[in-house]
Amino acid sequence: ALDEINAEAPTIGGKKRRFEVLSEDDQADPRTATVVAQKLVDEGVKAVIGHLNSGTSIPTAKIYADAGVPQISPSATAIAYTAQGHKTTFRVMTNDEQQGGVLGRFAVEKMGGKKIAVVDDRTAYGQGLADQFEKAARAAGAQIVAREFTTDKSTDFLAILTAIKAKQPDVLFFGGMDPQAAPMVKQMKSLGLKAQFLGGDGTQTLEFIKLAGADAEGATASSPGLPLADMPGGKAFSEKFAAKYGKIQIYAPYAYDAARVLVAAMKQADSVEPDKFAAVLHTIQHQGVTGPVAFDAKGDIKGGAVTLYRVRDGRWRVLETVKGGAR
Secondary structure, eight states: OHHHHHHHOOEETTEEOOOOOOOOOOTTOHHHHHHHHHHHHHTTOSOEEOOSSHHHHHHHHHHHHHHTOOEEESSOOOHHHHTTOOTTEEESSOOHHHHHHHHHHHHHHTTOOSEEEEEEOSSHHHHHHHHHHHHHHHHTTOEEEEEEEOOTTOOOOHHHHHHHHTTOOSEEEEESOHHHHHHHHHHHHHHTOOOEEEEOTTTSSHHHHHHHGGGGTTOEEEEESOOGGGSTTHHHHHHHHHHHHSSOOTTHHHHHHHHHHHHHHHHHHTOOOHHHHHHHHTTOOEEOSSSEEOBOTTSOBTTOEEEEEEEETTEEEEEEEEEOOOO
């Protein structure tokens, strides 16, 4: 996005502007993330695209807010991220209230989940999504027969899965990321646990299929937003991105839109000063690759969608897209 914007040589506040990327790795660790955030603030960044995880986006939001630096996450979905009330916090992706609701209803209505087991990785993302899933599944008439938790570093789930197997659930929902989801489905198969596996966007990745191999077959997962092919600018973005970087990571078009909407706000405010363009972000209407980008009072994307996928023949295939508004 910034390569394209720099090629356009935009004039903002009476000057030609050039954008530079300062990149830091928060290691998906909340403590490291706060150190990284303070470093970026000290270096005088005008805005932040990030962080990737909810667990790192939530604590860093206050640091950016205190410094008046707008933050747009392309991927953090936990409700708590925007619920803190900071005027500088935004996201271009549907939150977990909507995603969890869609998953809970889907498990009952489309997967026949009368008895459901729920496992989460105790991160802000995993636990938050699992909580919303459980709430929606219960409301749809399911019985939650087990609620277990692990960590985002674990790879051995045999004890948890053995306990769950005794409850004979129809569906097992996992709130967490692909490094745990993949060994979990492999161990489900090895134990003969016949429950259908369901996950969120942390599972709906190419890496999950790579790690789980043949055992990924039949797994179902959601991802906020439209499938790439159905995004208004998806085809053109896909071609440009693949030519430069190779395979598209799931959050790439959202990061692109986050950068584009930031610069659009600067242009509209005719200023690169954070307090000026942050105010514009609250009212901006931007047509992005992923669809229309506009934010509600909390900084959540308006009109977010959720898409369900299932692994068939070693690939994620679209099942259905549920459109609505992030609440």
